[in-house]
Amino acid sequence: xxxxxxxxxxxxxxxxxxxxxxxxxxxxxxxxxxxxxxxxxxxxxxxxxxxxxxxxxxxxxxxxxxxxxxxxxxxxxxxxxxxxxxxxxxxxxxxxxxxxxxxxxxxxxxxxxxxxxxxxxxxxxxxxxxxxxxxxxxxxxxxxxxxxxxxxxxxxxxxxxxxxxxxxxxxxxxxxx
Numbered sequence: 001x002x003x004x005x006x007x008x009x010x011x012x013x014x015x016x017x018x019x020x021x022x023x024x025x026x027x028x029x030x031x032x033x034x035x036x037x038x039x040x041x042x043x044x045x046x047x048x049x050x051x052x053x054x055x056x057x058x059x060x061x062x063x064x065x066x067x068x069x070x071x072x073x074x075x076x077x078x079x080x081x082x083x084x085x086x087x088x089x090x091x092x093x094x095x096x097x098x099x100x101x102x103x104x105x106x107x108x109x110x111x112x113x114x115x116x117x118x119x120x121x122x123x124x125x126x127x128x129x130x131x132x133x134x135x136x137x138x139x140x141x142x143x144x145x146x147x148x149x150x151x152x153x154x155x156x157x158x159x160x161x162x163x164x165x166x167x168x169x170x171x172x173x174x175x176x177x
Contacts, residue, residue, distance in 0.1 A: 001020070001063065001064050001066060001067065001113045001114065002020060002061055002062070002063050002067065002072075002110055002113045002114070002115070003019075003020050003021040003047060003062040003063060003064060003113060004017070004018065004019045004020060004021060004060075004061070004062040005017070005018040005059075005060070005061055005062075005106065005110065006018075006058075006059075006060040006061075006062075007057055007058065007059050007060070007095060008057065008058045008060065009056050009057055009058075009092055010056050010057075010058075015057065015092055015095040015096060016095055016099070016102055016103075016106070018103070018106055018110075020112065020113035021062075021113075030053070046064050046065050047062060047063065047064055047065075048062075048063060048064075048065070048069070049061070049062050050062075050063060050067075050069055050072040050073060050076070051076075052073060052076045052077070052080075054080055055091070056091075056092050057092060057095070059076045059079065059080065061075070061076060071115075074118070075109065075110075075115060075118060078109065078118050078120055078123075079105070079106065079109055081120055082105055082108075082109070082120055082123050082124065082127075083095075083102065083105060085120070085124060086101065086105060086124070086127060104127070104130060105123070105127060108123045108126050108127065109123065
């Protein structure tokens with residue numbers, strides 16, 4: 001089971017964090033292995049950290065012993081490729097300014113610490129569906145603003161001035177009590 005998913009930049013600043021159980025992560029040299037067996041640092045001997053370094057970002061997955069190291073490396077690859085397709089050459093700023101979309105993508109891959117989907121085509125289809133829904137909701141959300149704009153364009157004060165009202169004294173004479 002996946003316990004945490006973290007993304008750090010080269011300076012150790014977190015850019016994405018999704019915890020299913022909380023851990024402490026420390027910096028390591030570039031010349032060491034991509035697997036870190038568990039110990040008191042990460043919650044016990046049953047846990048391990050699996051990570052990959054892409055450009056300026058480190059993608060770190062903390063998992064228990066039931067997960068395959070190579071399977072998690074493949075999951076990291078799918079996550080990064082999906083981000084790359086969605087943001088067209090993903091960079092650190094995409095993770096900062098589109099955190100909601102990044103979390104949505106991550107939730108398509110992993111939920112509750114369990115891997116849901118690894119087929120990138122299926123993930124991208126779900127993301128496109130979500131984008132369509134967001135556009136539809138934006139149209140609905142914009143309806144009040146369009147209504148206000150329509151009322152402003154009606155020029156109500158001028159329409160009131162242009163109204164033809166009956167001659168009030170004559171109208172009062174015509175009233176029968």
